[in-house]
Amino acid sequence: MASSKVKNQGKILPGVRSTIPVVSDEVPAPITTSKFGIKNLLHNVIFPDGDEQEYFPMQEYGSNSGMFNEVDVIKRATERDKSDPAKRVTTVFFMSPPGLGKTVLGAYLAREYLCPYQVINCVSSMTDLDLLGSHVLVGQETIWQDGPLPSIIKATNEHGIGILIINELNALTTNAQLGFNPLFDKQQSVILTQNNNERIQVRKGAHLLILASMNPDILGVNELQDAVRDRSNIVLFFDYPTVEKEAQLVHNLTGLDVSIATRFTSVINECRLLKTRDRQITQAPSTRGLLDWINYAPVLGTEIAYELSIVNRYGTTEDERNALKMIARGKHIANLMVNSDSFKK
Numbered sequence: 298m299a300s301s302k303v304k305n306q307g308k309i310l311p312g313v314r315s316t317i318p319v320v321s322d323e324v325p326a327p328i329t330t331s332k333f334g335i336k337n338l339l340h341n342v343i344f345p346d347g348d349e350q351e352y353f354p355m356q357e358y359g360s361n362s363g364m365f366n367e368v369d370v371i372k373r374a375t376e377r378d379k380s381d382p383a384k385r386v387t388t389v390f391f392m393s394p395p396g397l398g399k400t401v402l403g404a405y406l407a408r409e410y411l412c413p414y415q416v417i418n419c420v421s422s423m424t425d426l427d428l429l430g431s432h433v434l435v436g437q438e439t440i441w442q443d444g445p446l447p448s449i450i451k452a453t454n455e456h457g458i459g460i461l462i463i464n465e466l467n468a469l470t471t472n473a474q475l476g477f478n479p480l481f482d483k484q485q486s487v488i489l490t491q492n493n494n495e496r497i498q499v500r501k502g503a504h505l506l507i508l509a510s511m512n513p514d515i516l517g518v519n520e521l522q523d524a525v526r527d528r529s530n531i532v533l534f535f536d537y538p539t540v541e542k543e544a545q546l547v548h549n550l551t552g553l554d555v556s557i558a559t560r561f562t563s564v565i566n567e568c569r570l571l572k573t574r575d576r577q578i579t580q581a582p583s584t585r586g587l588l589d590w591i592n593y594a595p596v597l598g599t600e601i602a603y604e605l606s607i608v609n610r611y612g613t614t615e616d617e618r619n620a621l622k623m624i625a626r627g628k629h630i631a632n633l634m635v636n637s638d639s640f641k642k
Contacts, residue, residue, distance in 0.1 A: 350405070390529040430444035458505075463507065543558075599631070
């Protein structure tokens with residue numbers, strides 16, 4: 298794992314805070330990559346290799362200016378902000394249930410821009426040190442290890458553009474959430490308080506796209522702070538796609554005949570209504586779960602695959618599992634047969 302070292306600057310010992318921000322001028326040695334040519338890429342980030350999953354837009358936004366999908370919106374906003382030399386960060390918040398492909402969207406955009414990206418999967422136990430970095434002992438030497446935030450900023454500065462994907466931002470505690478504020482606002486930087494207050498800023502001419510998702514089901518002490526929400530540039534609400542759109546998505550991803558895919562998606566749509574309308578289950582099946590059901594149906598049979606991929610996965614109690622089973626009986630999934638010939642891809 299790559300790291301950034303700041304050795305004895307101003308004779309300040311590791312772990313001792315200074316009141317004067319220190320800017321590291323260390324430049325990593327260039328390395329060669331087949332995709333990016335000669336670049337300074339010695340940071341713990343991800344680079345697209347062309348094997349990223351294709352993303353198929355599911356949302357629509359209409360106005361007098363025309364119809365846009367979520368990819369159009371993000372790209373247009375990013376290009377607009379890139380035209381302003383003073384604005385080096387574009388922050389897009391997503392409010393949506395899990396499993397709708399937001400991480401896939403981020404990796405897809407990284408492939409489109411041919412740029413590095415970083416993924417942070419937030420949990421309630423995360424602290425600001427997990428995001429910013431900390432000192433670690435290597436042999437007899439204590440060195441600074443960058444966290445994901447300074448890592449993606451440095452990679453962005455070296456390549457010119459980068460993407461930060463934050464999954465379930467509102468799972469973080471209040472203090473951890475507030476650690477993002479300097480990056481989200483006009484400072485466009487992070488301060489490594491444990492590393493002599495070193496300031497890592499998105500440089501002039503570079504641009505960082507931040508895609509932060511939030512799951513409305515994560516509540517309690519981890520609600521999104523107003524100060525954090527106010528620093529978003531755009532907020533997109535994602536919802537489950539229609540039966541027809543999801544069937545087309547299934548077809549695009551798997552090659553399953555659209556008419557057969559529609560039968561699968563209509564079942565999943567009924568399952569989701571158990572949560573959104575009837576409040577009989579606590580977690581609605583995602584597109585990810587739907588694809589797993591379809592994937593195993595040819596080898597396990599539609600009913601067994603449904604029980605293992607949907608009922609047992611999203612039914613947290615016996616009553617919830619019975620409600621999901623009732624949907625299967627009502628939709629006659631026993632008559633829904635698929636085999637390898639059902640997939641044209």
